[in-house]
Every structure is written in structure tokens, then in C-alpha cells.
Amino acid sequence: xxxIIVALDFSNEEEVIRFLKxxxxxxxxxxxxxxFYAYGxxxxxxxxxxxxxxxxxxxxxxxxxxxGSAMKNLARLEVDMVNVHVAGGSRMMEAAIEGLESGARxxxxxxxxxxxxxxxxxxxxxxxxxxxxPKPLNEVVLDYAKLANQSHLDGVxxxxxxxxxxxxxxGQNFITVTPGIRLANDSVxxxxxxxxxxxxxxxxSDYLVIGRxxxxxxxxxxxxxxxxxxxx
Numbered sequence: 377x378x379x380i381i382v383a384l385d386f387s388n389e390e391e392v393i394r395f396l397k398x399x400x401x402x403x404x405x406x407x408x409x410x411x412f413y414a415y416g417x418x419x420x421x422x423x424x425x426x427x428x429x430x431x432x433x434x435x436x437x438x439x440x441x442x443x444g445s446a447m448k449n450l451a452r453l454e455v456d457m458v459n460v461h462v463a464g465g466s467r468m469m470e471a472a473i474e475g476l477e478s479g480a481r482x483x484x485x486x487x488x489x490x491x492x493x494x495x496x497x498x499x500x501x502x503x504x505x506x507x508x509x510p511k512p513l514n515e516v517v518l519d520y521a522k523l524a525n526q527s528h529l530d531g532v533x534x535x536x537x538x539x540x541x542x543x544x545x546x547g548q549n550f551i552t553v554t555p556g557i558r559l560a561n562d563s564v565x566x567x568x569x570x571x572x573x574x575x576x577x578x579x580x581s582d583y584l585v586i587g588r589x590x591x592x593x594x595x596x597x598x599x600x601x602x603x604x605x606x607x608x
Contacts, residue, residue, distance in 0.1 A: 378577045378607045380600065381406050381431050381553070383587030389415055389422060396426050398596045404429040404456070406585055420453050430455040431553075431583075435492050436472065437461035444471035447489075451479030455487050457553075459533060462491035462520040469527035488551065490531040491524035493517040493538070496556035514538055518545060525550055531582070536571035539579045548580075555585040559603075573603050 383406040386392050392411065396403075405428050411419050412434060423430055432455045436443045443460060450458055460472050472489055480486040493516070494503060500513040509516055517538040522545060524532050531551025534542060539552040554576055576584050586603065593599035 378573075378581050379404060379583050380590075380603060380607070381583050381585045382590050382600070383408070383555075383585055384411060384423075385587045385591060386411065387414075389419055392419065393422065393426075395591060395596065396423065396428065399600070400597070402427045402429065403600065404431065404583070406431045406433050406587075407455075408433045409435075417453055420455060424454070431457040431459075431585075432487075433459060435459055435461055437464045438468070440464075440468045440471035443468050444475035447472045447475030448479035451476045451486055452481070454481070454484065457488040457490065459490045459492055460529075462493055462524050462529075462532065466523060466527040469524060469529055473528050488530040490533055490551060490553055491520065491527075491529045492533045493520040493524075494534075496535050514541070518542060521546055521550070536576045536579050536581055539576070539581045543580050551582045552580065553583040553585060554581040557584045557586045557589070559589045573606050577607050 381404045384392050385408065386395065387410065405423055407419060407430055412432065420430060432450065436446055437460060443464065460469060469491060476486040476489055494513060503509050503513055503516065517534050518541055521532045521534065521542045525546040531553060532542065533553045533555065535556055536554045539554055542552055543550065557571060557573055557576055559572065573584055590596050590599050
């Protein structure tokens with residue numbers, strides 16, 4: 377069954393705490409660069425103390441040694457999921473896994489590690505004209521997913537539109553995490569490759585990253601539960 381990850385796209389810790397107090401059960405959350413760079417491990421500890429799971433979305437992309445060392449430190453935060461950019465190459469991804477495994481506390485499972493294929497704000501025109509990648513976008517995403525799988529990552533970040541093909545090529549146990557999820561009447565904002573929760577489920581997305589549709593709702597918990605019911 378597809379699972380919801382709520383993107384905590386807030387500017388400060390007080391807003392995060394106020395939002396999470398709306399929920400009477402643990403949820404899976406996403407902490408991105410804005411919050412982590414402002415508060416560091418403190419924000420992670422705050423969310424974990426409230427009983428919630430965390431996808432730490434920092435998109436590491438550097439030389440293998442640097443990424444491996446960084447992941448060793450991130451493993452000590454005991455979050456549930458982290459990520460890298462697949463564009464960093466196979467050796468970098470392998471170093472990320474090695475760092476997580478060496479940094480994980482004895483007896484605890486390392487965080488899941490997934491790879492960003494192409495951002496959901498990336499259009500085919502942008503990819504070809506600015507990034508100078510001449511292949512069709514869906515082929516590039518699938519190629520990146522295969523490379524991530526060969527490099528021992530647990531899955532990838534992709535758009536809903538590639539999730540089905542990725543599972544067909546990399547197996548059902550290879551995780552697809554899909555941002556760009558919007559309810560039918562929501563604003564598109566800065567996303568390009570978007571989809572509704574129902575379509576995401578149909579395409580086999582494992583984790584649906586949903587931000588504004590829930591965080592800016594008048595009743596976040598009710599909206600969260602309604603999406604959960606939709607996914608059942």
C-alpha cells in the first residue's frame with residue numbers, strides 16, 4: 377500500500393511543532409534543507425520525540441569520500457530515510473551506503489537510502505537545453521533508477537509518471553518515492569510533473585510526498601485521513 381510522507385515545509389521550529397500537534401497518531405515526515413540548515417540535529421530530535429518518522433531530504437551530491445563521511449554522521453541521527461543525487465555516480469552511491477552502515481548504531485538498521493533521479497521541477501525542455509542531456513526525460517529517469525539499483529540504493533525519488541516502469545525494471549522491492557502530489561483542486565506551484573494521490577497509487581508509488589495540500593489545509597489531520605482513505 378502507498379504511504380504518505382508529509383513534507384514539513386515550514387520556516388521555523390515553532391510552526392513544525394504546532395502543525396504536528398494537530399495529529400493524534402505518528403506520521404511519516406520529510407525534513408528538507410530549510411529546516412535542517414536552520415536547526416540541525418535539534419529539529420530531528422524534536423520530531424522524533426513527538427513519535428514521528430523522518431525522511432531527511434538533503435540530496436547529497438559530492439565526491440564519494442565526502443558523501444560517505446557525511447552519511448556516517450547522518451546515520452547517527454537515526455532517521456528513517458536519507459537521499460543522494462544519482463548524478464553523483466555509482467561510486468558515490470556505494471560510498472553513501474558504506475557510510476550509513478558504518479555509522480549506524482550496533483543492533484539498529486541503517487536508514488533507507490534513495491537516489492534523486494530528476495527533480496519534479498525539471499521539464500524535458502530544461503533537461504535537454506540547460507542540462508544538455510539529449511534523451512527523453514522518462515528514459516533518463518529509468519536509466520538513473522537502474523544505476524541506483526546496481527549501486528545498492530534502496531530506491532529512488534522520481535515522479536509518479538515513471539514509478540510503474542521503474543518497478544518493472546528494478547523490482548517491486550525497489551522503493552519509489554514520488555513528490556509532486558497534488559489534490560485535484562490544488563495549485564501546481566513550482567512543480568512540473570505532478571499527479572493526484574489516486575493516480576500515484578494506480579502507478580505503484582510506494583511513498584507519496586505531500587506538502588502544501590496537507591500543511592496548508594484548514595484541517596490537516598482530516599485532509600491527511602481523507603488521502604489515506606483514498607489510498608486504501
